[in-house]
Amino acid sequence: MPHGFFRRCYSAALISSAFAIGCTSTSNVSSVGIPVTNSSSAQALQSGPPTVSGGSVSASLLEQLSLERINRARLRPGAEATANGIAVDEGAPGQIDTTPKQALALNATLNGTANAHSVDMLNQDYFAHNTPAGQTPFQRMTAAGYDFITAGENLVWRGTTGALDELAVVESEHTDLFVDTGVPSRGHRLSMLNPDFREVGIGIVRGLFNDGGVNYAAMMQTQDFGTQPVAETFVLGVVYNDNNGNGQYDYGEGVANSIVSLDGVTKTTNAGGGYSFAITQSGSFTLNFVSSNNSLPIEIQPGDRNLKVDLIGNRRIVVNLGLGPL
Numbered sequence: 001m002p003h004g005f006f007r008r009c010y011s012a013a014l015i016s017s018a019f020a021i022g023c024t025s026t027s028n029v030s031s032v033g034i035p036v037t038n039s040s041s042a043q044a045l046q047s048g049p050p051t052v053s054g055g056s057v058s059a060s061l062l063e064q065l066s067l068e069r070i071n072r073a074r075l076r077p078g079a080e081a082t083a084n085g086i087a088v089d090e091g092a093p094g095q096i097d098t099t100p101k102q103a104l105a106l107n108a109t110l111n112g113t114a115n116a117h118s119v120d121m122l123n124q125d126y127f128a129h130n131t132p133a134g135q136t137p138f139q140r141m142t143a144a145g146y147d148f149i150t151a152g153e154n155l156v157w158r159g160t161t162g163a164l165d166e167l168a169v170v171e172s173e174h175t176d177l178f179v180d181t182g183v184p185s186r187g188h189r190l191s192m193l194n195p196d197f198r199e200v201g202i203g204i205v206r207g208l209f210n211d212g213g214v215n216y217a218a219m220m221q222t223q224d225f226g227t228q229p230v231a232e233t234f235v236l237g238v239v240y241n242d243n244n245g246n247g248q249y250d251y252g253e254g255v256a257n258s259i260v261s262l263d264g265v266t267k268t269t270n271a272g273g274g275y276s277f278a279i280t281q282s283g284s285f286t287l288n289f290v291s292s293n294n295s296l297p298i299e300i301q302p303g304d305r306n307l308k309v310d311l312i313g314n315r316r317i318v319v320n321l322g323l324g325p326l
Contacts, residue, residue, distance in 0.1 A: 056270045057106035061251060062170045063202045064272025066221065067106060068238060068249040069174040070192055070200065071308060074101040075321045077193055084179050091186040100323055101195045102305035105234035105276040107226065109146040110201025114222040116140070121157075122207035122220050129153055137224065147228055152191050154223035159209055159216025167251050169219045170204060177223075197225040198234060198306055233300050235262060235287060236276035237309040239269050249273075249310070258311075259290035262298075266290070289317075 059067065073080040078098035081088040089096045117140065121127055129137050137153040156173045177188040201224040209218035239260070240253040254273025259266060262277040263285045269275045279285070282302050288295040292314035298307065305326040310318045320326060 056267045056275045057108045057111060059106055059111065059202065059270050059272050059274055060204065061254065061272050062166060062204045063111075064238065064254055064270065064274050065167075065249070065251050066170060066174060066202050066204060066223070067104070067200065067272075067274065069171070070223070071103040072248065072321065073174075073178055073192055074103060075308070075323060076100065080178060084175060086179060091180065091183070092190060095185075095190060096193055099195075100320070100326055101193055102198065102326055103234075103236060103308035103320065104197060104200040104225070105236040105278070105306060106274060107146070107199040107201050109144050110141065110199060110224040110226055111203065112201065113137075113140045113144050113146070113203075114201040114224045115203030115205065117155075117222045117224075118203040118205040118220040119207075121155075121222075122205060122209055122218065125210040127155065127157060127209075127211070127220075129155065141224065141226065146226060148226040149229050150194075150196050151224070151226040152194065152197065153225065154188055154191050155221070156188075156223075157209065157218050157220045159211070159218030161214065161216060164206070164217040164219070166206065166219060170221070173219065173221055191223075191225065194225065196227055198227045198231065200225050230280060231303065232278040232280050233304045234276050234278055234306040235285075235298060235309060236274070236306060237311070238273045239275070239289065239291075239311045240273045241313050255291075258292075261288045261290055262286070289314075 077088050077096065077100070081090070088098050117137075120131060124132060126132060138151055141148060141151055154177055156177055158169045158173055158176070177192060180186040180188045203222045205220050207218060207220065209216050209220065238249055239255040239258040240249050241255065242248070243253055244250060254269070254271070256269055256271050256273060258269045258273065260269060260275045261267070265277065267275050267277070279300050282300050285298045285300060286295055287298055287309055289311045292311060294311060294315065294317055296309060296317055296319070307325060308320050312318060
């Protein structure tokens, strides 16, 4: 057969959570609904000293790129839709609007479940939310120790019988999920732009994948979304150099091991330049990009949405892609 790409997408929507599966160049999609516990509004932040997660959550350069594309779409849904030549609620009239959605922070547990599912699908040559043994995404999250009030999953793969361009494939996978051509109710876009989600895990794995008797060099991507019962506010972002001057984060531009602190709690950025802090107390904080001696005062109130703060070129701080606090 001629060299070419194959893509596949799925979408599954939940009550107050949604999970979808991803895509490549001949499409085959399905949609499933699964009930889970309804999410509640953000709970009041707990009293006491701020609680932060451990070191910056590990992510490959491609996984950080995928996170930045998801957050670009969430913070500027209208612009993302326009760039892809569609209305934001195309295929799902009235279900999605252009209101900015809070950026998502990486969660180490969800990263683990996402990576494990991508590996399992490649190893067993299947593409589905549920494993061949019948384990659902929500059972995998719970078994890993992630307690959620709302959760979801997106899956996408692209493969080729020719040479695989990893970067081009991951960029295309984001477009596949956002545009959702031919997918009933545009479940992937609904999941990606679900305003209730606060965290995500992303697992992008390369490997051989047999589909219909054809072996493809494939990139399998799982995106596991969630919000925990205690609705922490995350201060997150990326430290990067805009080397090509296009005004956005691109592959390879992240600055690894850059020092970032929040009121004395210090972390280094991951391989893609990403970092995050979880706060469970309202108050005034100072986010300090120690490596470049740049700082930003932050005010957190109960129920506040996540705050994305990027440092560009060691000199310019951008909050929520210029939108300011949501």
